[in-house]
Amino acid sequence: MPAFEYRALDGSGRRTTGLITAESETAARRQLRQQQLAPLAVRRTDARAGSPAAARAPGSWRGLVGPRDLSTRELMLVTRQLSALVDAGMPVEESLALVGRQLEKHSMRRILMAVRARVTEGKRLADAMAAEPGSFPPVYRALIAAGEASGGLGLVLSRLADHLEAEQAVSNKVVGALVYPAVLAVVALGVVTMLMLLVVPRIAEQFTGLGVTLPVLTRAMIAISNGLATGWPWILAILAGASLAFGYAFRQPGFRRLFDAHVVRLPLIGPFFRQVEAAAFARTMSILITSGAVLPDALRAAGRASSNHAFREMVAVVVRDIESGRGLSDALTRGGWIPSLVVYMVAAGERSGRLGEMFGRAADQLGQDIDNSITIGLSLLEPGIILVLGTMVVLIVLSILLPILQLNTLVLG
Structure with a gap:
């Protein structure tokens, strides 16, 4: 029986929305009246499916009922x-x-x-x-x-639920690993900014008019402080403009492809992101092959599931190699993304006929490696941020102490 979404007025004149199943729109309106509701609009739930114009139209039904997509x-x-x-x-x-x-x-x-x-x-x-x-x-x-x-x-739905839970767990770990360092970095930047805007200018006032040549470090800190005090609107405008420009460029396929390709080549975070992509790929391939999908079709579907455009291109090359007669393990080795341990497990799966099972084991192993990488990264990143913050604070303190020591030397001399 079709489903209809409605807007209606109840007995007290308040607007309400909801879903109702009925044979037709007329029957749905009749049911609403029987429920003491005055229908304002009744539409079939899939009446506008696939209509981009309707989705973008101001005041459209989609906008009234909230987000359309499931998270x-x-x-x-x-x-x-x-x-x-x-x-x-x-x-x-x-x-x-x-x-x-x-x-x-x-x-x-x-x-x-x-x-x-x-x-x-x-x-x-x-x-x-x-x-x-x-x-x-x-x-x-x-x-x-x-x-x-x-x-x-039923079995496929159960595997899909496990797959989504594993993906969500990895995503939560990655986000959780980035949140704490980001908060720490913001706090550190805020502390340094307050010192430069509130403390350094007042100290600089004390040395103005003394007729002494201030140390280079002190003059540099005063110049930076004055620059921040007078130019902060321009700094914010530049940062906002750069963020908007990057956001626009990030939505362009060409720029996104170049960005994804460069991120995975970075010295420290590149291998981590390659691990995350490889784990998601192995997990998806395990479910697809176990469910009976043909290998080239499974590879194409797993490639489309990736958010990294460079990884998608690598999978497309692997598919072409497979269709030309090359073995899967050899094709993955040529791609250069998949860790060697996973390639060996895939090769064992090809020989034993248990490719889906070996992809699943590889995904589990990569999940453990990701956990270890997050633990090690956090243990190194936190003291690194504290070290940078401490260095900046020490420089500010030295810029204040050096003129004082210089004045003491002149007075004592």
């Missing part, structure tokens, strides 16, 4: 619940309806009910999800299609 965490929650229900033998349509009714966010319920409406009309689950590409990525839909074709949809 990774929300998709993980939905997948886990669907997995449990489908494994218990419940039909897909009923599972979608039950999960949709239990969701708290209206936008999430609307997406699930729209998918359910398409399934009710006779579409396969993967095809029904294709109308919501922002919520259900291509790799996700490919795995759902493989599960439907093999009759093991």
Whole structure:
């Protein structure tokens, strides 16, 4: 039965929104009136699916009901619940309806009910999800299609939920590893800025008019302090302009490709990002191959799942090598991204016929390596930031003490 989203007035004149299932729009309006609601607008949930113009239009229905796409965490929650229900033998349509009714966010319920409406009309689950590409990525839909074709949809949903949980865990670790150093760096920069703007100018006033030549370090600090005091609007404007320009360029495919390629070549963080991409690739390949996907198709889907454009290009080269007759382990070695241990495990999987299992083990090993890298990086980054902050504070203090020592020397002399 199709699902409809509505805006209506209740008995006290307050506006309310929600979802309702009915045979038609007329039947939906009739049900709302039976619930003592006066319908203002009733529209089928998938009436505007795939319409970019409608999504961008000011005041459109999409803007009124909130964000359209599911986040990774929300998709993980939905997948886990669907997995449990489908494994218990419940039909897909009923599972979608039950999960949709239990969701708290209206936008999430609307997406699930729209998918359910398409399934009710006779579409396969993967095809029904294709109308919501922002919520259900291509790799996700490919795995759902493989599960439907093999009759093991519940197992595939369970593996997908595990995959999403592992990805979310890695993402949380990376973000958590970057948050603390970033906060520490901001605090350090704030402390130094306050010293330069509040302390150094007052000290400089004390030495003005004494007729002595100040030390080079003191003159440099005073010049920097004066520059910050008079030029801070320009500094903020330049930083804001640079941020906007970088954000615009980052959305351009050419610049993004060059940026991604250079980031992974940086001395310290480059190997870490290569580990993260390789772990996600191995985990995705494990699920795809175990679900019965053909190797070239699995590689293409895993490549599309990556957010790094340079990594996508590497996977595309690997696919061409595979289709020309080269072995997977040899093709991955030529790509240069995948760690040697993973390549050896892939080669063992090719020989034993357990490629999906070996990709899974490789993903687990890379996950442990990522944890170790984060631990080591944090243990080195924190004292490094403290050392830089201490050096800057020492320079400021010396710029204040040196003139005092110089004056004492002149007085005593």
